[in-house]
Amino acid sequence: MADALSPPEVSLFLFLVKLRRFDDATLGVLRTLLVSKDARSAVQARSSLERFMRFESLRILREVADKDAVHVLSVLEFLVRAFAVIGDFESCLALRYEALVFRENKSGVHQWLQVGHTEWVNFAKDALDNGFYPIATKACENALLCLQRSDTSGLENFTGDIQNIVSLKDVAISSTGSCSGKGSEIFEEERNGEKQTASFYIQRNPTCCKCSV
Template sequence: MAAEPRGAAAHERDGGGAITDALSLFASRLSRRRFGDDELRVLEAALSSGGDVAAMLATRSEARRLLRERSTEAFAAAAAEEAGARLSVADFFARAFALAGDVESCLATRYEALLLREAKYSDDPHLHVSHDEWLTFAQDSLDNGFYAIASKAFANALVHNHSSTLDSTNPILKKSKINDIRGLQNLAKSLSGQRSVQAQSAEYMKRKAPSISEKCNLQSEKPKLPGNMMFRLGIKTRNTQKLLCSRKRNLEDV
């Protein structure tokens, strides 16, 4: 069997990162628009290769960069194709991002796929998006800190409230479950607003940092203030997670 061709991108550098030999096979297959289970196995093998932890982390980081770059190209190329082809591409990259540990890109891709199915296959019994799917996606988004998307997904779960999960002969139980979802949606909205304020504050401090550094005549190129800001944001994030876990436990006890 002939050896798998390796693209020129296998050794090129982009922003200081290089596609390693372990990823060159995967990159070659992506360049030829091969998006299947075999390619995912190649990626998994590449991510598990490496002589030490540092090498594996570097490979994982480069895999994320590669996937983001190639997914943009793939979605652009699939834009003119039928919805089924676009869903296939989205499913592949969602799983690939999950393997690479890129939670944000994975959730974003899953969300786009759900919206596409919602728009194109609402009457298809096999492809329409169910209440359970929206609820699972909403909870995943909430757990990982993507509160704005979680809020929208909870709203969609409420719209699709005729699935077996909520189709109960007990109206009190059904109302209780709906209230639970609304409670989580409100929590996501609240956390989204808090995060927005924190993000604006962090951006402001980034802009102020250079002038503060000059006034204090600091020798280091990294101002201390943004680091302190990130520390405080980290504490707030941890407290937010505790609040979320507590809220979920309370909802489960209801």
């Protein structure tokens, strides 16, 4: 995998990822190696980096599955930002969705992790704009669930919010036939004869949140 990325130019980035250095410095190295290339080389580098990061992301998520929620979310944030730099928006959106679902699953114990309906709506719009209609539909459904669970006495535009979300969902549903339907399922690997996905690793242990409020 590393040989396809023409070392030593990108070896530092690969080295930092394998050391699990998930910080701004590592992202800075990634940006530099892409900016410094000509157009043709940049396309090749982005393609190789996309393959490497998709493969490595599953290993990373498997490693952090039993860590506390703050750590898992920080890792997901890094991966989202890395895929955004590479230009792999499908992976970026898939992991953003997993992060939101992860927060929602943990919010029963830690309310500060709860996802607001506006976060789901903003995500749905981004997914819709990038042509990922099934995941946009799911986000709209989650936004509606958030509103249904909320105290509507403090929401002056409650009816309008619901109408806007339903309209957004209708657009996503009507557009679904024009895409492949991929979402978080792009992160897959075979383990013990079964396919495992990103969500399998970060959602499989509902009691792993050890962080304190």
